[in-house]
Amino acid sequence: xxxxxxxxxxxxxxxxxxxxxxxxxxxxxxxxxxxxxxxxxxxxxxxxxxxxxxxxxxxxxxxxxxxxxxxxxxxxxxxxxxxxxxxxxxxxxxxxxxxxxxxxxxxxxxxxxxxxxxxxxxxxxxxxxxxxxxxxxxxxxxxxxxxxxxxxxxxxxxxxxxxxxxxxxxxxxxxxxxxxxxxxxxxxxxxxxxxxxxxxxxxxxxxxxxxxxxxxxxxxxxxxxxxxxxxxxxxxxxxxxxxxxxxxxxxxxxxxxxxxxxxxxxxxxxxxxxxxxxxxxxxxxxxxxxxxxxxxxxxxxxxxxxxxxxxxxxxxxxxxxxxxxxxxxxxxxxxxxxxxxxxxxxxxxxxxxxxxxxxxxxxxxxxxxxxxxxxxxxxxxxx
Amino acid sequence: xxxxxxxxxxxxxxxxxxxxxxxxxxxxxxxxxxxxxxxxxxxxxxxxxxxxxxxxxxxxxxxxxxxxxxxxxxxxxxxxxxxxxxxxxxxxxxxxxxxxxxxxxxxxxxxxxxxxxxxxxxxxxxxxxxxxxxxxxxxxxxxxxxxxxxxxxxxxxxxxxxxxxxxxxxxxxxxxxxxxxxxxxxxxxxxxxxxxxxxxxxxxxxxxxxxxxxxxxxxxxxxxxxxxxxxxxxxxxxxxxxxxxxxxxxxxxxxxxxxxxxxxxxxxxxxxxxxxxxxxxxxxxxxxxxxxxxxxxxxxxxxxxxxxxxxxxxxxxxxxxxxxxxxxxxxxxxxxxxxxxxxxxxxxxxxxxxxxxxxxxxxxxxxxxxxxxxxxxxxxxxxxxxxxxxxxxxxxxxxxxxxxxxxxxxxxxxxxxxxxxxxxxxxxxxxxxxxxxxxxxxxxxxxxxxxxxxxxxxxxxxxxxxxxxxxxxxxxxxxxxxxxxxxxxxxxxxxxxxxxxxxxxxxxxxxxxxxxxxxxxxxxxxxxxxxxxxxxxxxxxxxxxxxxxxxxxxxxxxxxxxxxxxxxxxxxxxxxxxx
Numbered sequence: 001x002x003x004x005x006x007x008x009x010x011x012x013x014x015x016x017x018x019x020x021x022x023x024x025x026x027x028x029x030x031x032x033x034x035x036x037x038x039x040x041x042x043x044x045x046x047x048x049x050x051x052x053x054x055x056x057x058x059x060x061x062x063x064x065x066x067x068x069x070x071x072x073x074x075x076x077x078x079x080x081x082x083x084x085x086x087x088x089x090x091x092x093x094x095x096x097x098x099x100x101x102x103x104x105x106x107x108x109x110x111x112x113x114x115x116x117x118x119x120x121x122x123x124x125x126x127x128x129x130x131x132x133x134x135x136x137x138x139x140x141x142x143x144x145x146x147x148x149x150x151x152x153x154x155x156x157x158x159x160x161x162x163x164x165x166x167x168x169x170x171x172x173x174x175x176x177x178x179x180x181x182x183x184x185x186x187x188x189x190x191x192x193x194x195x196x197x198x199x200x201x202x203x204x205x206x207x208x209x210x211x212x213x214x215x216x217x218x219x220x221x222x223x224x225x226x227x228x229x230x231x232x233x234x235x236x237x238x239x240x241x242x243x244x245x246x247x248x249x250x251x252x253x254x255x256x257x258x259x260x261x262x263x264x265x266x267x268x269x270x271x272x273x274x275x276x277x278x279x280x281x282x283x284x285x286x287x288x289x290x291x292x293x294x295x296x297x298x299x300x301x302x303x304x305x306x307x308x309x310x311x312x313x314x315x316x317x318x319x320x321x322x323x324x325x326x327x328x329x330x331x332x333x334x335x336x337x338x339x340x341x342x343x344x345x346x347x348x349x350x351x352x353x354x355x356x357x358x359x360x361x362x363x364x365x366x367x368x369x370x371x372x373x374x375x376x377x378x379x380x381x382x383x
Numbered sequence: 384x385x386x387x388x389x390x391x392x393x394x395x396x397x398x399x400x401x402x403x404x405x406x407x408x409x410x411x412x413x414x415x416x417x418x419x420x421x422x423x424x425x426x427x428x429x430x431x432x433x434x435x436x437x438x439x440x441x442x443x444x445x446x447x448x449x450x451x452x453x454x455x456x457x458x459x460x461x462x463x464x465x466x467x468x469x470x471x472x473x474x475x476x477x478x479x480x481x482x483x484x485x486x487x488x489x490x491x492x493x494x495x496x497x498x499x500x501x502x503x504x505x506x507x508x509x510x511x512x513x514x515x516x517x518x519x520x521x522x523x524x525x526x527x528x529x530x531x532x533x534x535x536x537x538x539x540x541x542x543x544x545x546x547x548x549x550x551x552x553x554x555x556x557x558x559x560x561x562x563x564x565x566x567x568x569x570x571x572x573x574x575x576x577x578x579x580x581x582x583x584x585x586x587x588x589x590x591x592x593x594x595x596x597x598x599x600x601x602x603x604x605x606x607x608x609x610x611x612x613x614x615x616x617x618x619x620x621x622x623x624x625x626x627x628x629x630x631x632x633x634x635x636x637x638x639x640x641x642x643x644x645x646x647x648x649x650x651x652x653x654x655x656x657x658x659x660x661x662x663x664x665x666x667x668x669x670x671x672x673x674x675x676x677x678x679x680x681x682x683x684x685x686x687x688x689x690x691x692x693x694x695x696x697x698x699x700x701x702x703x704x705x706x707x708x709x710x711x712x713x714x715x716x717x718x719x720x721x722x723x724x725x726x727x728x729x730x731x732x733x734x735x736x737x738x739x740x741x742x743x744x745x746x747x748x749x750x751x752x753x754x755x756x757x758x759x760x761x762x763x764x765x766x767x768x769x770x771x772x773x774x775x776x777x778x779x780x781x782x783x784x785x786x787x788x789x790x791x792x793x794x795x796x797x798x799x800x801x802x803x804x805x806x807x808x809x810x811x812x813x814x815x816x817x818x819x820x821x822x823x824x825x826x827x828x829x830x831x832x833x834x835x836x837x838x839x840x841x842x843x844x845x846x847x848x849x850x851x852x853x854x855x856x857x858x859x860x861x862x863x864x865x866x867x868x869x870x871x872x873x874x875x876x877x878x879x880x881x882x883x884x885x886x887x888x889x890x891x892x893x894x895x896x897x898x899x900x901x902x903x904x905x906x907x908x909x910x911x912x913x914x915x916x917x918x919x920x921x922x923x924x925x926x927x928x929x930x931x932x933x934x935x936x937x938x939x940x941x942x943x944x945x946x947x948x949x950x951x952x953x954x955x956x957x958x959x960x961x962x
Binding site for chain 2: 019051053056057058059062064065073074075086242262278295311312346370
């Protein structure tokens with residue numbers, strides 16, 4: 001059996017985090033999302049994997065090259081849609097195959113069940129079905145898919161994971177796979193709906209925090225760096241090579257810390273925190289429920305809660321992220337979600353900055369002592 | 384300057400050899416050949432790329448064999464001149480990398496004794512000489528032949544009816560890979576990475592007798608022990624993966640290789656050497672010469688130390704008076720001219736330092752100390768990541784002499800490099816791809832950056848390009864400026880900004896289209912030029928890096944637009960091991 005992973009899309013609703021990498025490459029618990037998908041396939045003995053890349057493809061290709069599995073790469077020149085991406089992989093497909101989005105988590109058990117079926121899709125219950133393709137099912141057979149409806153008829157959504165036979169390619173008339181499914185149903189084909197056990201998508205930036213804490217449950221504890229004897233550790237903690245943890249630091253797992261970081265002394269890291277490579281957390285800083293990507297520096301006496309920091313942010317001392325909820329408009333949709341801050345790449349903040357329910361774009365600079373709320377466009381200077 | 388590879392063990396030799404030769408293709412790619420010990424010596428050789436001709440070699444049997452990929456020095460590329468070469472009887476086969484200087488004389492003597500030569504190569508004399516001494520003991524025959532040869536060589540020899548390879552080196556690189564019940568030999572370690580991580584770097588004058596699962600190394604007739612070293616490169620680094628070209632892959636690896644080189648730091652002995660120097664001379668060729676020039680532009684004003692930069696190939700013709708520290712810069716560590724210059728410096732008792740990417744390469748043995756850059760294997764012929772890694776090593780020396788003044792800039796530079804990789808250059812590419820000539824100009828450290836940009840452009844896209852100091856353009860080359868001759872100018876804030884901007888206006892007055900690299904947000908510059916490519920507004924050291932990377936992307940995409948063979952430009956090889 002073969003598998004096609006779609007990793008060409010940008011994931012525009014996750015901006016500003018997708019500036020230099022596609023959604024599939026965003027790290028959660030310090031591994032790109034696509035790696036969890038590949039793991040789930042390998043666990044099921046599916047080694048013939050084709051990955052469709054497009055947006056910022058060099059990032060993806062470089063990463064895939066480093067994995068052990070022999071992965072075939074095809075390029076989708078323009079990101080027109082999922083069916084178009086699948087067509088790009090057509091020449092590599094010779095057998096029944098699975099299609100999976102590279103930017104959602106799926107457990108290996110669900111894959112084990114769908115790989116036994118020809119022409120099937122994995123479905124899941126979701127509390128906000130109108131962000132997805134809503135599926136109407138009767139007797140375990142898909143009757144209809146409604147893409148991102150205003151009023152969802154059910155809470156059952158498509159996970160975007162399908163099992164297909166080769167003749168699916170003749171149904172790919174438009175650029176989206178759900179249209180092909182509709183065409184198959186119209187021509188009398190039976191598509192089985194199989195419930196997924198554990199499927200997680202991150203549609204908006206703040207969803208990454210949920211995905212992160214879910215993935216942190218699976219980390220393998222291990223200490224490779226230099227950890228001072230006075231450090232207090234509890235729960236699953238993973239620390240990469242070359243990382244130094246200074247005296248009197250407290251770490252309560254699950255926490256994963258990458259390589260070559262410099263943390264402490266006297267820093268507190270609470271559960272559900274991922275920290276990338278080459279990150280500096282200065283003394284007397286408190287971090288909880290956050291996803292900090294590589295090359296970030298956080299000054300001393302900061303309090304970081306419910307925050308996603310993109311690569312290379314440099315935040316001076318006394319930075320605060322303050323979780324609260326206000327109305328935020330992303331992609332024509334207004335919502336209310338509680339989180340502290342989502343910072344794009346290379347955000348710089350002067351001392352005493354407070355982020356409150358804030359999404360700051362790439363390269364935003366913030367002057368001393370400001371409280372910033374809401375959405376700030378890329379490259380803005382807040383003085 | 385060719386690549387050789389040998390295998391003896393339990394596998395079929397042919398696939399191992401073909402695979403190995405593909406990894407060595409960067410050393411030369413005008414013809415290739417392999418020979419195995421089957422029922423007799425079986426040989427297949429062919430002009431052209433390995434990937435085009437490998438099918439023909441599939442029939443060769445045997446688990447002992449040698450292979451060769453050639454970059455012609457003696458005799459044009461042809462099937463006959465391709466290695467391996469055999470003696471008159473066809474019982475002995477030889478592959479050779481290097482140059483036999485006295486081959487004409489040896490050939491005359493051998494022909495006088497009745498040997499028939501089939502090729503125009505210097506290598507064939509080795510086969511015939513071994514034939515004269517061969518009486519069933521291949522090792523003894525090779526040992527008797529080597530003293531007759533003058534010049535440089537790394538050779539692998541096989542003979543009919545014996546499962547054995549004899550390997551020897553003098554002034555050309557040769558590495559052994561030690562596997563389980565199998566032994567590999569190759570010009571460098573890239574072909575070995577797939578099979579073993581244990582390697583032995585042979586010394587000049589070593590002769591090795593290889594058998595399945597056993598090897599003995601002799602030096603001056605005595606068996607010697609050479610240390611087995613563990614290699615931490617992984618084979619994924621040598622694969623292209625889904626990238627269209629190695630060069631693109633390597634361009635994208637630059638943030639990482641720069642960071643790794645900075646992080647590796649400078650060991651204490653090298654630090655002492657650098658701090659004690661009151662004058663620094665750098666010897667380098669090609670791209671390394673440009674990095675050396677950048678070092679000069681940075682180190683002289685920033686650390687107040689006199690720096691001289693010498694071209695390796697010109698060094699021996701004027702032999703400057705040498706004082707202070709001499710640094711040899713070479714990616715491969717095998718550049719013949721650079722090594723010769725380094726030896727000359729040593730003879731004058733100067734402390735010597737090698738900056739190279741190849742652990743165990745010749746230059747590391749000649750120099751007193753080595754500063755290893757951490758670029759990993761670079762397969763594309765055009766140097767990209769090794770260039771930035773060299774700059775990382777050299778900038779660390781500047782930083783050291785300035786007591787760590789640039790710690791912050793260097794430790795964050797990889798982010799800025801990562802940033803410019805996202806830069807869209809297609810407008811500039813469209814302009815360069817239809818031009819016949821392109822000028823690259825800059826001032827200060829951006830002058831050598833421009834030279835490097837021009838070198839990249841001409842070597843892979845075949846568009847004629849010249850790098851000039853911006854002020855020099857008026858002294859002649861201005862006559863060449865036309866509306867069809869784009870000028871690529873690097874113009875960033877600093878003491879050179881004002882003059883650079885007026886230079887650009889002068890060029891615009893001659894109607895030459897100008898592509899300018901300036902810092903993001905410089906609207907004044909953006910208004911006077913045709914195409915403006917922003918780089919992040921950062922420290923000068925980092926601007927040097929980011930400007931270089933943009934010029935690499937420009938050259939790469941121009942070459943792609945013109946459908947050139949980016950990884951294997953015509954007439955070039957990566958490591959020039961002949962003078």
